[in-house]
Amino acid sequence: MATLGVNIDHVATLRQARGGFEPEPLFAALLVQSAGAESVVVHLREDRRHIKERDLYLLKELVKVKLNLEMSVQEDIVAIACKVKPDQATLVPEKRKELTTEGGIDVLSGFKKIKQVVERLKREKIAVSLFIDPDIKQIAAAKKSGVAMIELHTGRYSLATNQNEQDRHFRKLEAAARYAKSKNLRVFAGHGLNYCNASRVSGIKDMEELNIGHSIISRAVFVGLGQAIREMKALIK
Numbered sequence: 001m002a003t004l005g006v007n008i009d010h011v012a013t014l015r016q017a018r019g020g021f022e023p024e025p026l027f028a029a030l031l032v033q034s035a036g037a038e039s040v041v042v043h044l045r046e047d048r049r050h051i052k053e054r055d056l057y058l059l060k061e062l063v064k065v066k067l068n069l070e071m072s073v074q075e076d077i078v079a080i081a082c083k084v085k086p087d088q089a090t091l092v093p094e095k096r097k098e099l100t101t102e103g104g105i106d107v108l109s110g111f112k113k114i115k116q117v118v119e120r121l122k123r124e125k126i127a128v129s130l131f132i133d134p135d136i137k138q139i140a141a142a143k144k145s146g147v148a149m150i151e152l153h154t155g156r157y158s159l160a161t162n163q164n165e166q167d168r169h170f171r172k173l174e175a176a177a178r179y180a181k182s183k184n185l186r187v188f189a190g191h192g193l194n195y196c197n198a199s200r201v202s203g204i205k206d207m208e209e210l211n212i213g214h215s216i217i218s219r220a221v222f223v224g225l226g227q228a229i230r231e232m233k234a235l236i237k
């Protein structure tokens, strides 16, 4: 069984569509916690396309479950994280033109910078996770960078167009989780998970947490956020 982190970026995306004040991401976060999810996840993007700094301060003050901030290693974003002090920071790669986070952060090629940022965030008592592809070399480098946890990118598994392909990516996720655990890393996963494919990932041994955004917010449009979360929690039990 895995716990559930709900990414509420898309509530802010809807707000930004009109540039006004609704829907309010803080209300979404409070519903997320009252519906029983274990964490609220937001991504402060460099272009501020959805979540704003103002949202972070409100969330930090009022959210009582874990607040997980997805962020790049860019200096001004790191400075904001050190000021807000979320419970957890998840380092992700960021390209301005991407629709969403397309792959894991490359810990091998960015090792020096990533290690610096990990150390700086840890000094502020922020737990740090790295969002990485299910790849043994990336996991070994993540361990060396000093993090205690990783989030495996499930994008390829989620985008598989047939059962064989899905099985192949699932086995990679299983092997990655096993290796990470053998290195004493806590294992989370996310990206592209939905009501059809999340349950299988939650069943991976030692999988602690799934982080899901788009699918839950999409379902919430029809059944309400509380119901959408309760349905997902039931699936990943």
Ligand code: PXP
Pocket: 007, 009, 043, 070, 090, 092, 100, 101, 131, 151, 189, 190, 191, 192, 193, 211, 212, 213, 214, 215
């Ligand atoms: N985990 C991380 C690190 C992410 O960057 C994202 C996307 O913001 C998610 C999980 C959630 O992905 P999705 O919206 O596809 O569920």
